[in-house]
Amino acid sequence: MLHHFKKCHSQAFFIILSVSFVVTVALQLYDTYVRYVENSFFAKQMAGMPSENKSSCRLPNFSPFDPSIAKYIKSWPKINCGKPQPPLTYLDERGFLHINQTAVSERRIPWARLTCSYQKIIRQENEDSKFTLGPHKIFVQPEILPHEFCVVKCSLFPRSKVIYETGYAQVKDVTQTLANSSQRAWKNCRVNVLIIVLDSMSRLNFIRQLPKTYKFLVESLGSVVMQGLTKVGDNTYPNMLSMLSGLAAKRYLVNKELAPFWGNGSTPRGYFDDLPALWKNFSQNDYVTMFAEDYPKFTAFNYNAHGFKTPPTDYYMRPFWLAMEQIMTHLVSKDKRCFGHLPKHKFLFNYIEQFLYKMLTGKHAFFAFTFLTYLSHDHINSIKIIDDELVIYLENLRAMGIFNNTVTMIMGDHGNRMDPIRNTVIGRVEERMPFLSISIPPQLEHLRNNLQSNAKILTSWHDVYEMLMDLAMNNLNLTSKVIRYGYKGMSLFRPIPNNRTCLQIGIPKEYCICWNEEELHPKDAKTIEKGDILVNHINDIIKSKDKKKVCSLLKLVKVYGAQKLLPPHKVAVPSNLAVLTRVTILQLVEPSNAIIEGTLEQRARLGIQLVGHVSRLNKYGNQSSCVSDPALTLICYCKSRH
Numbered sequence: 001m002l003h004h005f006k007k008c009h010s011q012a013f014f015i016i017l018s019v020s021f022v023v024t025v026a027l028q029l030y031d032t033y034v035r036y037v038e039n040s041f042f043a044k045q046m047a048g049m050p051s052e053n054k055s056s057c058r059l060p061n062f063s064p065f066d067p068s069i070a071k072y073i074k075s076w077p078k079i080n081c082g083k084p085q086p087p088l089t090y091l092d093e094r095g096f097l098h099i100n101q102t103a104v105s106e107r108r109i110p111w112a113r114l115t116c117s118y119q120k121i122i123r124q125e126n127e128d129s130k131f132t133l134g135p136h137k138i139f140v141q142p143e144i145l146p147h148e149f150c151v152v153k154c155s156l157f158p159r160s161k162v163i164y165e166t167g168y169a170q171v172k173d174v175t176q177t178l179a180n181s182s183q184r185a186w187k188n189c190r191v192n193v194l195i196i197v198l199d200s201m202s203r204l205n206f207i208r209q210l211p212k213t214y215k216f217l218v219e220s221l222g223s224v225v226m227q228g229l230t231k232v233g234d235n236t237y238p239n240m241l242s243m244l245s246g247l248a249a250k251r252y253l254v255n256k257e258l259a260p261f262w263g264n265g266s267t268p269r270g271y272f273d274d275l276p277a278l279w280k281n282f283s284q285n286d287y288v289t290m291f292a293e294d295y296p297k298f299t300a301f302n303y304n305a306h307g308f309k310t311p312p313t314d315y316y317m318r319p320f321w322l323a324m325e326q327i328m329t330h331l332v333s334k335d336k337r338c339f340g341h342l343p344k345h346k347f348l349f350n351y352i353e354q355f356l357y358k359m360l361t362g363k364h365a366f367f368a369f370t371f372l373t374y375l376s377h378d379h380i381n382s383i384k385i386i387d388d389e390l391v392i393y394l395e396n397l398r399a400m401g402i403f404n405n406t407v408t409m410i411m412g413d414h415g416n417r418m419d420p421i422r423n424t425v426i427g428r429v430e431e432r433m434p435f436l437s438i439s440i441p442p443q444l445e446h447l448r449n450n451l452q453s454n455a456k457i458l459t460s461w462h463d464v465y466e467m468l469m470d471l472a473m474n475n476l477n478l479t480s481k482v483i484r485y486g487y488k489g490m491s492l493f494r495p496i497p498n499n500r501t502c503l504q505i506g507i508p509k510e511y512c513i514c515w516n517e518e519e520l521h522p523k524d525a526k527t528i529e530k531g532d533i534l535v536n537h538i539n540d541i542i543k544s545k546d547k548k549k550v551c552s553l554l555k556l557v558k559v560y561g562a563q564k565l566l567p568p569h570k571v572a573v574p575s576n577l578a579v580l581t582r583v584t585i586l587q588l589v590e591p592s593n594a595i596i597e598g599t600l601e602q603r604a605r606l607g608i609q610l611v612g613h614v615s616r617l618n619k620y621g622n623q624s625s626c627v628s629d630p631a632l633t634l635i636c637y638c639k640s641r642h
């Protein structure tokens, strides 16, 4: 029995041994095969790529005046509001509203028939996009305008013909409680923060269009200009969300785990009251906070979203802009950049200046986040008309003493996404690389060296978030007292190693500017095949989202351009090589003339995948007016338009 058992046992043992031998050999063979496939893929793909000895990101180094983009740089008409109405009222320095007697008599307006009144603009409770107007208050003599935001109208009796309309935004006194704490913070030498964003402004375009302002920033203010800052998402929202909260706007996997993100990834998005935006941290640290944006339809937290139920900051300009967009209907200027007889951007700049003046004279520590969209969103050239004005504006702020105790950031959120320059190599790179200049006050001089070194390496909005949190938390010694506040960035005030990858700092593959690029021939059969793959992927998106079947399916007409993107030799390994191909395709459905850019990823043993976001490089206008899903608006061409 024992013998039999032993025999059985050894037989079983033998069988197990041989099976495991076969399995091991098979695995080894398979492994050899895999390595063979990977190595030949690697050798084939990497052939011809520069073999430089560098693991860090090689930043693009284009001249803003490169001859290849010269034809896109044009002059632009100055703002000319004309005379749609006489300048019938004005506000004096003490806050008194006057009727302009000179204008009345110059225009021979019959005084006895003239009625001017003001109305308070009231933000609707728990709603970010609704407002009401208070009762008309008629005035004749100069009187104090008692409200933060007002509209003013003048009309002629008896037919109530409106002959004048405008609005006033005033920065009211800081409430007593807030005054006490913010004055304490000021006394403790807390550094203020002023942020002025010009929508869609790249570093190269700032240098091109605003040369005088650039010179003033760099030479007179000693601002440091970040040369490796790269966007983390397509448009304003994802980029500003990361800068203001340290979070990502989209769910995405890093090592099979969800990277920290905000919201539920769906559009339309909800309200943002619970967003841990860093103005809350400034508030907690006794700062007065302000948020002002000029284009209510397209503002960061309202486009495809609901904004805030309660005002996010102590001073919040949105109700004023909403009202102005709605009331300024009678006496419109021919120039769309005006409200009546006044340029729109002046309302924003006046408000910012008033706010700063109030904070300085009252000695309140402050955080101000402001955003100019009207003048720079659509075209690269349109902003140039305010170059002189901006220099004078900044000179005034300097005379006020703002820069003595304030970190000032003049910046873009991303580069232009739809100007024709976007179809060039430089335009593509600058779309991904926003402008950011940082001026620091004398008391932070010890951090300048770090800031300057970091200006030359790859950085993202997550790093800017960390720097702003340092300011909010008064963590401004040479060595930091925390590792980080958010999840991935490193403060621009601290030494940052130059070996971080795009992925590590939240820059998606399709926006990474660190790759080696090889231009592919657009008429090559393999390139056209990639174009077809991209079109199929886009059509899959349309099929899955377009439930009502109102969009045409797309057809590839032409590959406009394509590049192969590879990591540097130093860091590339066969087992993990992902080759990206960026394909730009033209005119998907006649006559839509859509230009679309997508990035495909190919690995040794996986099919070709579409990665990340598909960009539309020209305006879609109302081609997709039959759909509202933001995933479709860029790519849908409504069937009804044929």
Ligand SMILES: *[C@@H]1O[C@H](CO)[C@@H](O)[C@H](O)[C@H]1NC(C)=O
Residues within 6 Å of the ligand: 053
């Ligand atoms: C490449 O870099 C390594 C260190 O990373 C260095 O030791 C080597 O000398 C470099 N080779 C060349 C050719 O620059």
Ligand SMILES: *[C@@H]1O[C@H](CO)[C@@H](O)[C@H](O)[C@H]1NC(C)=O
Residues within 6 Å of the ligand: 086, 087, 089, 090, 100, 101, 102, 103, 106
């Ligand atoms: C008052 O009207 C006159 C004449 O139209 C104009 O020149 C002047 O600038 C106006 N004053 C103010 C303060 O708006």
Ligand SMILES: *[C@@H]1O[C@H](CO)[C@@H](O)[C@H](O)[C@H]1NC(C)=O
Residues within 6 Å of the ligand: 176, 177, 180
């Ligand atoms: C503000 O400070 C003043 C003087 O220090 C004090 O009298 C007043 O009660 C404080 N007000 C509030 C609302 O904290």
Ligand SMILES: *[C@@H]1O[C@H](CO)[C@@H](O)[C@H](O)[C@H]1NC(C)=O
Residues within 6 Å of the ligand: 263, 264, 266, 267, 268, 269, 270, 271
């Ligand atoms: C999540 O998405 C839905 C729409 O599908 C929206 O109503 C809701 O408010 C969103 N929540 C957040 C926090 O964005």
Ligand SMILES: *[C@@H]1O[C@H](CO)[C@@H](O)[C@H](O)[C@H]1NC(C)=O
Residues within 6 Å of the ligand: 275, 276, 277, 280, 281, 473, 485
């Ligand atoms: C910043 O504010 C958010 C929201 O109030 C809070 O959750 C977070 O803990 C604060 N961060 C620090 C470092 O205090």
Ligand SMILES: *[C@@H]1O[C@H](CO)[C@@H](O)[C@H](O)[C@H]1NC(C)=O
Residues within 6 Å of the ligand: 399, 400, 401, 402, 404
């Ligand atoms: C700002 O600082 C400079 C240099 O320290 C000083 O000369 C100037 O008077 C200050 N300006 C104001 C308005 O405080």
Ligand SMILES: *[C@@H]1O[C@H](CO)[C@@H](O)[C@H](O)[C@H]1NC(C)=O
Residues within 6 Å of the ligand: 475, 477, 481
């Ligand atoms: C910063 O440094 C100063 C002087 O070196 C020191 O007194 C202070 O405690 C430090 N602050 C922090 C927050 O570490």
Ligand SMILES: *[C@@H]1O[C@H](CO)[C@@H](O)[C@H](O)[C@H]1NC(C)=O
Residues within 6 Å of the ligand: 497, 498, 499
């Ligand atoms: C990057 O550089 C830092 C400091 O030079 C070093 O500590 C770190 O290990 C490096 N990381 C990688 C992934 O090479």
Ligand SMILES: *[C@@H]1O[C@H](CO)[C@@H](O)[C@H](O)[C@H]1NC(C)=O
Residues within 6 Å of the ligand: 621, 622, 625
């Ligand atoms: C679409 O826009 C074009 C030009 O902007 C305009 O002429 C046309 O009427 C618009 N069509 C619709 C349906 O809105």
